[in-house]
Amino acid sequence: MRFALLMALGAASIYACSSPTGVTTANSCGSSGASANIGATDGLVFSPSAATIAHGQSVCWQNNGNISHTVTTNDGTSINASLTPGHILLHTFPTAGSYPYRCTIHAGMTGTITVN
Numbered sequence: 001m002r003f004a005l006l007m008a009l010g011a012a013s014i015y016a017c018s019s020p021t022g023v024t025t026a027n028s029c030g031s032s033g034a035s036a037n038i039g040a041t042d043g044l045v046f047s048p049s050a051a052t053i054a055h056g057q058s059v060c061w062q063n064n065g066n067i068s069h070t071v072t073t074n075d076g077t078s079i080n081a082s083l084t085p086g087h088i089l090l091h092t093f094p095t096a097g098s099y100p101y102r103c104t105i106h107a108g109m110t111g112t113i114t115v116n
Contacts, residue, residue: 072103
């Protein structure tokens with residue numbers, strides 16, 4: 001009983017300290033297995049700004065700079081995540097369509113994911 005309680009408390013501690021859903025401190029997008037990798041830079045651009053994937057595949061955004069960004073789809077429902085320096089965001093697109101997105105912190109920092 002005491003062991004089970006300790007295990008539950010340990011799991012709660014890990015969950016409480018974890019990153020927001022989809023955002024991680026993995027080494028890089030290159031090791032994420034994503035079909036497309038996009039960098040967010042201190043130059044206030046997403047690079048590349050456009051990517052095409054198949055439905056069910058994922059995209060990885062990585063903050064390669066020293067300032068924070070966001071990745072927010074224009075509809076505000078598909079993705080809305082902060083991307084602090086060194087973090088990555090991995091998102092899987094389940095349906096076909098065009099998904100324009102932007103950084104809500106930096107006007108003009110935009111991109112589009114096309115899902116076939």
